[in-house]
Ligand SMILES: CC(=O)N[C@@H](CC(=O)O)C(=O)O
């Protein structure tokens with residue numbers, strides 16, 4: 001052994017767009033690939049483009065009844081009856097088609113395409129720090145796009161983790177590209193998303209084809225806290241993201257640095273005792289979630305070497 005683990009091939013891959021109906025890059029790309037899938041075809045793989053929340057896409061809304069990307073809880077997936085919220089029914093359908101979640105029948109990989117209004121650039125979102133297949137994939141993608149940066153957000157926090165659409169797959173991976181306003185298509189964001197997905201599919205093709213990926217390290221930003229806006233006694237927002245923090249996703253925030261600018265002009269400073277790396281700063285979709293930004297800490301993860309199991 002040289003530290004290289006054998007994993008089974010990843011034959012079934014899905015690409016989801018429109019999990020949120022107002023994030024247009026993934027919707028446009030999946031629409032394109034539903035009409036002609038040549039671009040995402042790879043040897044030894046089934047790659048299935050899929051519109052996750054078609055009614056929300058129709059309405060150009062994030063969701064109809066409830067956020068689909070929070071809906072994949074065990075309770076929701078096992079509810080019976082007719083009167084369920086649209087996204088709960090849709091979650092059950094998606095779990096039927098691409099799951100069941102946690103079973104051997106589940107799809108190997110789901111890429112879930114999102115846009116953010118934050119200045120995050122290209123970001124891959126992982127839900128586990130010990131999925132070595134995904135760690136190797138993000139390592140490959142980071143190298144393939146360099147010198148352009150592709151950041152990795154790790155959300156496996158026990159309290160802050162949420163039940164995503166992609167979590168139906170064995171290897172769930174989110175792709176978040178911004179900044180792009182809701183309901184808007186920007187060509188640069190569209191092309192960045194398209195390129196990341198190309199590299200991701202290339203990685204899987206190489207892996208299935210027998211290429212060995214050696215042990216490596218991956219820099220990730222681990223979610224440690226969600227930060228709400230300052231609020232008045234009625235619960236209304238009383239401040240905005242400070243101009244020194246706005247658009248500074250992934251940049252260090254040090255103790256004493258400004259975070260918010262109150263409507264009355266005062267500044268709210270970061271009072272923590274260590275450097276953090278804010279992201280999803282001023283994301284439009286997070287006002288309803290009482291979230292001004294996410295605090296992360298930088299970490300280096302070790303990825304095992306991997307190669308495909310000979311069958
Ligand atoms: C802006 C946005 O929708 N972000 C995604 C992030 C993710 O896919 O984990 C969400 O909150 O569902």
Ligand SMILES: [Zn+2]
Pocket residue numbers: 019020023113114115
């Ligand atoms: Zn989204």
